[in-house]
Amino acid sequence: MTNLSRIKVVVLGTNGVGKSAVTVRYLTKRYIGEYSSGKDMTYQHKVTFDSVVTEIEILDTSMCSGCFNEHLKWGDAFVVVYSVEDKASFQGARRTLQNLSQAKESSFFSLLLLGNKRDLDYMRRVEVDDGQELSLKYGCQFYEVSAAENSAGVSLAFMSLLREARSAQLLRNLPIRRKLGVNSVSKVLGTIFGKNSSSQSNSGGQSKKDRKKKRPSLSI
Numbered sequence: 152m153t154n155l156s157r158i159k160v161v162v163l164g165t166n167g168v169g170k171s172a173v174t175v176r177y178l179t180k181r182y183i184g185e186y187s188s189g190k191d192m193t194y195q196h197k198v199t200f201d202s203v204v205t206e207i208e209i210l211d212t213s214m215c216s217g218c219f220n221e222h223l224k225w226g227d228a229f230v231v232v233y234s235v236e237d238k239a240s241f242q243g244a245r246r247t248l249q250n251l252s253q254a255k256e257s258s259f260f261s262l263l264l265l266g267n268k269r270d271l272d273y274m275r276r277v278e279v280d281d282g283q284e285l286s287l288k289y290g291c292q293f294y295e296v297s298a299a300e301n302s303a304g305v306s307l308a309f310m311s312l313l314r315e316a317r318s319a320q321l322l323r324n325l326p327i328r329r330k331l332g333v334n335s336v337s338k339v340l341g342t343i344f345g346k347n348s349s350s351q352s353n354s355g356g357q358s359k360k361d362r363k364k365k366r367p368s369l370s371i
């Protein structure tokens with residue numbers, strides 16, 4: 152194994168959507184039920200992709216007004232969590248995606264939209280299609296999961312995000328970057344990953360159908 156690299160992941164979302172539950176599920180495969188709230192928590196672990204060890208830092212955020220810019224600066228990859236039984240949390244996720252795409256427009260970062268608590272289907276207020284549509288708008292990955300029910304969906308969602316972030320990191324470090332500049336590299340990455348910021352999707356001329364093909368989503 153070679154090349155230890157590092158990816159910093161920020162988990163965002165409104166109060167009580169399950170940010171800690173999904174983070175702990177991913178890291179330990181366990182679901183505890185109640186998690187301490189009110190302060191940011193950072194976790195570290197290592198994953199191996201294709202014989203390359205990658206050090207992962209995950210920041211499970213609390214609602215802290217004025218921290219957004221710090222989180223933004225810190226992270227390479229962002230998980231935006233909402234709860235499928237809480238419409239307001241979905242609106243919060245929409246605002247967060249909008250803020251992220253505006254603030255980090257000129258550099259590349261990886262994004263995952265995560266609809267949690269899908270076990271509460273009988274209380275559902277946000278349809279799968281709503282999540283899918285939002286993810287297409289911001290060119291991010293999308294999964295619906297239940298941290299309470301099992302670890303498979305959460306693990307798959309995190310691993311997809313980490314793989315994308317890792318690939319992006321490798322691409323950013325290629326010599327081509329010097330020739331093309333950051334914006335052009337973002338476009339190359341966008342082509343590879345089907346990633347389109349809202350501004351790109353407005354002007355890129357790529358049809359919605361084409362984008363849909365590149366961004367499968369999954370409910371687990």
Ligand SMILES: Nc1nc2c(ncn2[C@@H]2O[C@H](COP(=O)(O)OP(=O)(O)OP(=O)(O)O)[C@@H](O)[C@H]2O)c(=O)[nH]1
Nearest residue numbers: 166167168169170171172184186188268297298299
């Ligand atoms: N039914 C169900 N409940 C869940 C799920 N995930 C989390 N919860 C519950 O939702 C509540 C909030 O979960 P947390 O993980 O603390 O949510 P959070 O977003 O970290 O909360 P804050 O840090 O306070 O913003 C807890 O009671 C969890 O047990 C889930 O998938 N299904």
